Amino acid sequence: MKLETRDIAIEHLGLPQHDSPLISLLPSEAGMFSRDTTRVIGDVVRQEESSPEVEIFERAGQRQRIFFDPAKTRVGIVTCGGLCPGLNNVIRSLVLELFHRYGVDHMFGYRYGYRGLNPAYGYEPTPLHPDVVDDIENVGGTILGSSRGQQDATIMVDTLIRHRINILFCVGGDGTQRGAQAIAHEVARRQLPIAIVGIPKTIDNDIAYCERSFGYASAIDQARRVLEAAHVEAKGAFNGIGLVKLMGRDAGFIAAGATVASQESNCTLIPELPFALDGSDTALLPWMKQRLVERKHAVIVVAEGAGQSLFDGSAGQDASGNQRHHDIGSFLEEQIKSYLKQHDVPVSLKYIDPSYIIRSVPANSEDAILCDQFARMAAHAAMAGKTNLIIGMMHGQFVHVPISMVTARKKRLDISSPLWRAVLASTGQPAIMK
Amino acid sequence: MKLETRDIAIEHLGLPQHDSPLISLLPSEAGMFSRDTTRVIGDVVRQEESSPEVEIFERAGQRQRIFFDPAKTRVGIVTCGGLCPGLNNVIRSLVLELFHRYGVDHMFGYRYGYRGLNPAYGYEPTPLHPDVVDDIENVGGTILGSSRGQQDATIMVDTLIRHRINILFCVGGDGTQRGAQAIAHEVARRQLPIAIVGIPKTIDNDIAYCERSFGYASAIDQARRVLEAAHVEAKGAFNGIGLVKLMGRDAGFIAAGATVASQESNCTLIPELPFALDGSDTALLPWMKQRLVERKHAVIVVAEGAGQSLFDGSAGQDASGNQRHHDIGSFLEEQIKSYLKQHDVPVSLKYIDPSYIIRSVPANSEDAILCDQFARMAAHAAMAGKTNLIIGMMHGQFVHVPISMVTARKKRLDISSPLWRAVLASTGQPAIMK
Amino acid sequence: MKLETRDIAIEHLGLPQHDSPLISLLPSEAGMFSRDTTRVIGDVVRQEESSPEVEIFERAGQRQRIFFDPAKTRVGIVTCGGLCPGLNNVIRSLVLELFHRYGVDHMFGYRYGYRGLNPAYGYEPTPLHPDVVDDIENVGGTILGSSRGQQDATIMVDTLIRHRINILFCVGGDGTQRGAQAIAHEVARRQLPIAIVGIPKTIDNDIAYCERSFGYASAIDQARRVLEAAHVEAKGAFNGIGLVKLMGRDAGFIAAGATVASQESNCTLIPELPFALDGSDTALLPWMKQRLVERKHAVIVVAEGAGQSLFDGSAGQDASGNQRHHDIGSFLEEQIKSYLKQHDVPVSLKYIDPSYIIRSVPANSEDAILCDQFARMAAHAAMAGKTNLIIGMMHGQFVHVPISMVTARKKRLDISSPLWRAVLASTGQPAIMK
């Protein structure tokens, strides 16, 4: 088999020049170190009639030869965008891996996202050391703080030079990774020996080439509890409706996952699947009314990016450059109330918007394990001199993905997937609400 | 010592006429049965110079002689008002005590509060039996549903007669207990052999003569988690503020308890203690600005009934006859933002209103134990022919309290109490924010 | 009313000589400071025919005049005995109250119990400061470590003198408080200006004059989960028995509380109530067999101190001087198995001994509030120059209790109390198993 590889260009940095200090820690038997030539294939499903083009990725992991001399390496870490369970775990495992295993002594956390790399804000970087990160994994949020939005790459690279940083880890979503790419390009333009390594962070689980992003499992754990609360509220009043808006700007993974985990939703609406409010028996409002009349209660889950086509015009953009969304939760609350009133059906609707409570929890076990591995893989990649990449995950394998691939497309929930079919089965909602 | 007792009038029902079936279950030694003459005193603190008038209550508990013949007794249960952790525990323990220990076979749950006693709504009562209530204590809310507001006592008593009910348990807050009192008066007017026994339900913990009401501890558990989330959000952004509105219509117990339990609030506002927005260094807004400038983050907790004097005019009443409150949470959000903007202090404020999520959880251990005991005490009181009372709790002792005493005043958080002093100590806020 | 008070002797220390720094923090209105003359009565239940002798306690709380000059005060804290949820909360609130509110700068934690006061062990004290104790309340155990057993009071007082300590807080059970008393006596003998203040710690909830000790509520939360596990195990196999040994050396409060909270036990055995293994239908083994035949599963809860009369001879003492107990859990496991085998009843018994998992958790909300208050009350007492006392709690009021009263007797679960009656009702076990 000929491997058509997607190489992670070492670009201007050149080849690894040092033996890894991990050699002294690990047995010499084959297998403990990954080779640059090991590949992971991108698609595992085959149809008889077709032979799909196979995407192939470089496998992540510790390398026997590394690019940076640990004794002279200075590292920066920055966390950007909205809070997400596991950020502190990532910071902690980066610090521990680099300190204890590679012997890197000089590490700094930039404060409040990319703003920390812009001296105009005056935020001093925090020195990072195992003592500083001890136990932070048990607390939600990020000890570095965060913010949305970009800063000028020229200014940020100036900061890296001033601080003599060799490796910058950028933990964030696709906006953050576009920023990381801009920094990497500026670094390359100036031919600086600085590696830029991204760690994907998306509570929505919607980054491409990353089948499971950290924070997602913790979000489902919390969202499940909220759906249980909504169910209790719905049953606690005659014709009660519990309406819950969950995160999911462009992808319905959290809404779908919480639905299947809790088994309490009767109707789950996601960005990937437009729906009609009225006009047929299977449109949202008439279907909901019928359900209410028959069963006296209902739980509705709506991802924040669902139903945007029901609004006129754009809602603008946020500081991260993401398309802002119209508030589908409040919109549905009003639509449902007015529709039921019009049809003389009494209702007691409770609307719940729990996003801050969900995103600020510490990582659950699943995410704790994921964060630890993402962080250590990122440390290995950076020390080996890989740059302009993020750590991805395909079929349970960690891989190196060029940032350009990641920013080119987002992951969406496939409505023919087992997960969505499980949603339809557990809610009993019409497959098409039109 | 002469006991000036507050007798629970058996009123028109007359004296107990049957031996309790519990006699066969319990040892004959003294102590397992309570006597009507055992009293609990109402105030345990003494000052040298004064001898406070002592309130004295009849102690609750199983009696050796009972009024109703279990074989012929028919029981109704109704749950009213907002959801509160532990309602299902109360229903379950009532059913189990009456069935297994007293041998009562005929029990019914009225649906959706007092509406279930008004045939106009057409809600059929649910037969209750140990099989029906098995495991319901692990689910929040109430299997009977609830609603706010009163129904005509004449109509409700007609329903009791039609269903041949001998005992009605009314689980609810002070509005509900006023309803129970109206039913008891109508029952007495008609000289019916029906006992009306109230079980106090207030997540706010503000019912008089009930030092600890069920649901309160569970609410604090949940609210504590929300304060932790608010703290994470506050620290996650530069000059972050986490603003949390908690339950507490007229009393600040939940806000205070969650503050001390979490140790994360920097300022806690309660109905009992008015505060000024501006005008001095210790007023809310200037003080908060100073804190933000010094520490770069802050958590503020506000009970829903706090700061009402800052609004003009009344907000009306809800269906339960409670005074509606102006929305202090949103008001503070706007005030803080505009004040800080005016003083050129950047801020990232996250406002969290978690009430549905808090009140719909299952009872925690503390409340589970409390619910079980309230319910069994209520069963004992009713079987003994006590009526027009609620089960209260003074100094860890369950007591019989005439409903008229309970509806006459509400419990408030004493700002000279250890709890409030612990709030001041843990927040560091000015004792008087004026 | 003449208050026959139990004064907390200020003994050799003399009268308070300083204004409290809290005066500047608190409003001048009456009520924020407690007076030495305020009393709490000890018994709140009255029988018509008797007038019980009334125990009367000095109420705890902040005093306007204090004995120690905060600027010159040096404080030691020691935690002794078995781990208990809330120890770190107590340490933290002591440090915060003394530092932020009184202005005490010099605080030290002695390591590993009283051993830390004996230089022979070579354990250096840890300086304590708000930075050190930040967030420790979210972790179980004690940051100071603990150990069982006494050390020579002369040696310990020598250590206090060498470290120029003015106040020693001793957090521990009755063994620890006996140690504290010995230290106090030695201090008095030498006429040293050192206050010794005890904070009661007993996960078993068995210290006298302390109606609720911290750690107990958290223990019940955990024990409840274990009983649920035992119930699942019992139902998971034909004739399954889940046998759980819970803490409770001399008192059955944890076993009783977990039983009522979980409602899953079918038989709960406590030290206060001896039981027979065999010999009648209501003895443990025959009754259990009958239950198993009828219901196919059973859950049994046994406190570690239950059933000791079934063993011959003493099991000795532990390092704290507590009577060691025979292992009733393993004993019952064998007795049940052999009895059922003898009667040809198949059984699948799962024995669970979860004590380390229970006692090492962080404090739950209930205990977090309690710990904060105990600690701050202890700080107030010590600063006011009270000594040779512990902070007790009667009827929800914190009080000063001379250590001699506390070590004179232990609290036991009253089997005529509502808690035990609730156990009998929820298990359905015979009131007397003989």
Place this chain on the structure above:
Amino acid sequence: MKLETRDIAIEHLGLPQHDSPLISLLPSEAGMFSRDTTRVIGDVVRQEESSPEVEIFERAGQRQRIFFDPAKTRVGIVTCGGLCPGLNNVIRSLVLELFHRYGVDHMFGYRYGYRGLNPAYGYEPTPLHPDVVDDIENVGGTILGSSRGQQDATIMVDTLIRHRINILFCVGGDGTQRGAQAIAHEVARRQLPIAIVGIPKTIDNDIAYCERSFGYASAIDQARRVLEAAHVEAKGAFNGIGLVKLMGRDAGFIAAGATVASQESNCTLIPELPFALDGSDTALLPWMKQRLVERKHAVIVVAEGAGQSLFDGSAGQDASGNQRHHDIGSFLEEQIKSYLKQHDVPVSLKYIDPSYIIRSVPANSEDAILCDQFARMAAHAAMAGKTNLIIGMMHGQFVHVPISMVTARKKRLDISSPLWRAVLASTGQPAIMK
């Protein structure tokens, strides 16, 4: 690409003959139904020099044509072996999918494992219906009960015939699946129209072709808490050691996962990696002593199947035919204590064996989702007339795996995998303890 398929032989049953009732519920667009010809490949990692033999599996999912007529189909479900989180979720989703989506009316649960299929035990099957399984997913264990061990396939098939069962779902580990295979063979021998579909259950996560089995994630959640308890205990005493035995008969997945999730273990021992007790600095006992001397505490995690080579002779087999293991936990407790005593190092060792508490919890969110999907995939496979298979999972895709493949080998933790490397990094233990 030529797909070398592993067909799931429909064997003697013949081709599907009915349109699926799901056709009316789902959109006609391609993708909602899976085809028998869709394949999933078994290995996703490629090395340049080699072209690994590719295992290829039939993808699971709903089919457009089905074999059994829902109106006439009678279904049996049996759960076998040790308890595992998620069993009730699987039962529930099987019942809901078959009832609501396929329209199957007649379903039965066999009690207590395969014994329920042997009339000699006299256990009557339980009729299953949506009402019966409502809410059972919130309770641990299995409502059907379980047992270990095989029964005679001839007798079990006789029972299926007598009950006119068309589909039997066997939920269990590899022993159970060997039993399922025996039933399938007997069914094939008699040419009966009965499908046998296995659902893999292994809390140890060690079934081949199933990259993630349900219950594993929940077990890690619980085990993580136990490791935190062990850490608290270890730090609570001078030279404290917390020694925890976790499940993992032949595979170390739970020990490894809990180690990385909690970050609290200092040494994790698994069946896949033998270790020496003594003889060099990196052997367990000398290394542990050194750690204790330096850090004063240590946490050790040992999977139950680890270190078996340290024992002489066999420990026999359990009723499921699994090799019994020597008790490595108690053995290590003794070895550590005696080694440290011999070297005059004081120690306070706490040994924790939490298996019943871990395995009896309800499924966490991760497992709840997994269970729902395994169950529905099994329903689809069975209705389509597939037999003698289990539902497997490869690279996130559900697949059909012949039982013979599953029973031929077990999954082991690859010590060159990122998970094990993360264990080494987080514990700091020697890679080879010899």
